[in-house]
Amino acid sequence: MNVRKAVIPVAGRGLRSCGAGGAVPQALLPLVDRDGFVKPVVQIIAEEAIDSGIEEIVLVTAPGEEAVYRRCFTGDGGAEQDIGTSPVHDQHTARLAGVGRRLRYVVQERPAGFGHAVWCAREAVGSEPFLLLVGDHLCISGESRRCARQVLDLAAERECSVAAVQATREHLIHRYGTVAGRRLAGCSNVFRIERMIEKPTPSIAEQHLHVPGLRVGHYLCLFGMQVLTPAIFDILEAEIERRRPDEGVIELTPAMQELARREQFLAVQVNGRRYDIGNKYGLLESQIALAMSGADREDVLARLMELLLQSAQDRFTGTCAATGGASATGTVAPVA
Secondary structure, three states: OOOOEEEEEOOOOHHHHOHHHHOOOHHHOEEEOOOOOEEEHHHHHHHHHHHOOOOEEEEEEOOOOHHHHHHHOOOOOOOHHHHOOOHHHHHHHHHHHHHHOOEEEEEOOOOOOHHHHHHHOHHHHOOOOEEEEOOOEEEEEOOOOOHHHHHHHHHHHHOOEEEEEEEEEHHHHHHOEEEEEEEOOOOOOEEEEEEEEEOOOHHHHHHHOOOOOOOOOEEEEEEEEEEEOOHHHHHHHHHHHHOOOOOOOOOOHHHHHHHHHHOOEEEEEOOEEEEEOOOOOHHHHHHHHHHHOOOOHHHHHHHHHHHHHHHHHHHHHHHHHHHOOEOOOOOEOOOO
């Protein structure tokens, strides 16, 4: 199975419903990547695909936002007119433009769900299998291959759809699509998918999503990337045609469940970790994870330790001042 195209839906609101996200699409929020460059989230995700061998990327945007992404990936922010250019600036602009040349844009005209967003990419993808990457998940590999490359390799080997999964603690599964299946013989990290449920409760997971051999209290949750065959578009289209516009959003997980019923669909525990920027502190956690696996790890660790020590000292000083105990200099205040 040769996978040349990737789809990244970025039309969902997510963090855009509050704070800075009200003015900036979530996928354009900046993070410092492992190479030390400040990048929008979507560029980090796109480079995951490109470094894994993907040739063309379909961005599914909200109405009116295509121009924002196009401007981002030409590197034309206008700032160079004020601050001039530098080798670092030129290098970053070239990186952006390199990603931009691989992008194709599709508009999701209405917020009708993640499955609907994927369906919107059907004409751009055509009759090929494709790599789907979630627009608010970042991943960091634990080996030389990118996480997406691990998924693509298994899809090529087995000639079927493959979903990346991660063992997730029970109290977090309400955030993710969760799968159940049985390990393939001779493969400790590969499962044949038998069932998928979107954001289950712990009680539903306990009844229907138990995976033999997994640690107690853990379930296999979707990682934010999967290779899908074009049959997924037919399944989504049938669901869209069946529903009235007021019946709610079209989710992808039920469509993938149907795909698993029709043809072989595997799940693989990739060697890596996912970070969901849509969760509370998710952006902060993602930034720390990128920094801890990047070129400036030692410097970042030193700064974090300094910040933690300063925070602990400030808290101690404030507590002492409030209770009439030790002063900021470490002496004991007199008792009245």
